[in-house]
Amino acid sequence: MTTPSMHGGNIAIVGAAETDRIGKVPDVSMIHLHTNAARRAIADAGIDISEIDGVATAGPTAIELADMLGLRPRWADGTMLGGCSFMALVRHASAAIASGAANVVLVTHGESGRSRTGVPHYAPSPSSMGGQFEQPYGALAPYSSFTTPVLAFMASRGFTREDLAEVVVSQRLWAIPNERAQRRDPIDVAGVLAAPPVAYPFTRDMCCVVTDAGGALVLMSAERARDLPSADRAVYVLGSGEGTESVIVSQMDDLESFGPFRRGAKEAFETAGVTHDDIDHLMFYDAFAHLPLYMLEDTGFVGKGESAEFFREGHTRPGGDLPMNTQGGGLSYTHSGMYGMFAIQEAVRQLRGEAVVQVPDVHTSFVQGVGMMFGAGGSLVLSNERP
């Protein structure tokens, strides 16, 4: 017997949920943001928790997650690629299910990013590469480290701070009607530039919100999903890719382009057997306003230097022909610390036709994650149709 492909729609996301509350949730500790989302995703799938035989998470160990839920899984994955861990975990879960190493996999995320409730003490190591060669200079937070390559990127393309602001403006339009979004006030380019400065060239609104939130997914084979009461809401994994680069942002191979975006997206398109023209919805991990600009170019949706104009022309806005970050993204909706799970959740909602701001006729969504600054990437092609 040959192993079926992990791609091509053989694996389905059958359960998907965020925590019941997001934003400021000081009365729930981090691990129970995971379990809240997990139990909701299992209910969403319409399965019994005892059917889960694989667990995957990033942050807490898969041991802690499984044990909290009373599970004794036969497959576990704790891959840590920062915020894009969840793209990678969907990919790894798909491989495990296709190969028979697991039948029903739970993937969870939860982070008390804002309230810091029940969060393990974190202290950067002064002997790590970052501790020796970056943190002594002030690059201790994402806003002061992830932003260091951006002026070089902008200069190479003639981009301005207005171009960064335009990304924020485009995404805010999606958040305004969404009651779960953190930033909902209408804003224009001048307003973004007038916001308090954080790290030049970035102002507050060019940096993501910081929230408490969680999300979870349940995956199984498409064959098995056919028998579920929720079968008509299944979302299929068509293709995927992942990759890593440097452990410290100053050593990325090229300040103006990120290899894991280029290579991961290429593999995701190749394994999915689709082209850019087949994509009708984008989720681009936007911890900061520069990321959707890098991603549009590196994943091949536009050519080098064309991303800013793509935003200005309104393609990604409500009513545009390539809607992006349709719940408001990390910049306006939510960002707990590792945002990737929320990008996948919104892609699933759009493909199911259950989004707060629903895009008409979405069939195929492309999801691009980033993690540990410019350390890792993860790409997914998801569809509501099995090829």
Added chain:
Amino acid sequence: MSQGPVPVPTPETLQFWEGTAVGELRIQRCNSCEKFYFYPRPYCPKCNSDNVEWRVVSGKGSLASYNINYRPFPMFGTEEPQVIALVELDEGVRLMTNVVGIEPVPENLPLGLRVQVAFEPRGDQFLPVFTPDTAATIAAAASALETRA
């Protein structure tokens, strides 16, 4: 003495920090592919050769990118904005650093600005930081004037 996190050397990086303590910027070079590389490792990350050596480099380079951090962490003991910069050394490696000795405003920080290393005491270590290379700046200005004349 500046305040802030103090790097703790590891066996593989000790040469770097022993260098900064005596006013030398030491970077590893691969003798097989004849390229410098950074951060320190006992082999070449480009060609996997073990034939590598430490060299004292010029300490000159140019400003590749930067941010101006208006929210320094309290451990730095200052509210003065930090210029968190990426400098490309003339030998071909890139370092994160601070550009110091100037008012931290974009007008003072054109990309490509010539810079030179200085060593700033931090705890029991010396951090390589960079200042505008005044001689290079004057030479460039003089050359521009000559061209105009």
